[in-house]
Amino acid sequence: MKTYGGFLITQIQRLQGRVFEKMLKDSGIEAFNGAQGRILYVLWEHDKLSITDVGRLTSLAKTTLTSMLDRMEESGLVRRVPDKKNRRQIFISITEKAKEYREMYDQVSEQMNELFYQGFSETEIEDFENKLRRIINNLEK
Structure with missing residues (x-):
């Protein structure tokens, strides 16, 4: 059986990224x-969070x-904070400036979710995400 899952996921990721960028700018x-x-x-x-944890949670290299x-x-959105117990460990902390964007970002994310799942029932969404x-x-195995 020929499958297209990986290709489709990549295509969705790229399209979603472009649409989301436009939504951010429009907002x-x-x-x-x-x-x-x-x-x-x-x-x-x-x-x-530690840099390792940020990478794990965002899937960024x-x-x-x-x-x-x-x-x-x-640009004043994050700051690096050395660990007081381990000088080699650096944490990334959010700034007040970045906190000011939370509400607007959440609104854009909600618009993206509405577009993403347009025409899907709650059961379909749950099944898809599972x-x-x-x-x-x-x-990950």
Whole structure:
């Protein structure tokens, strides 16, 4: 049986990224892009995380993550905080400036979800997301 799951997921990811970027700009959010928004989202949820945890939660490669964090730090969205107990450990913390974008970002995310699941029933959404989680679990093994 020929399957297209990986190809379709990649296509969805690219389309979703472009649409989400446009939605952010249309909403007046220009301080960060969609990928940086993923970093901010996990920090809004956790306030302070190690770089390793940010990478794990966003699925961003460490090299990509490091350069993004550099740009986000320069623009005042995040700051690096050394661990007082282990000087080699660095945490990423969200700034007050970044916290101000949370509500607008959540509104854009909600609009994206509405577009993403347009025409789906709640049961279909739940079933779809459960199948995606199974794929993730398969890949993480």
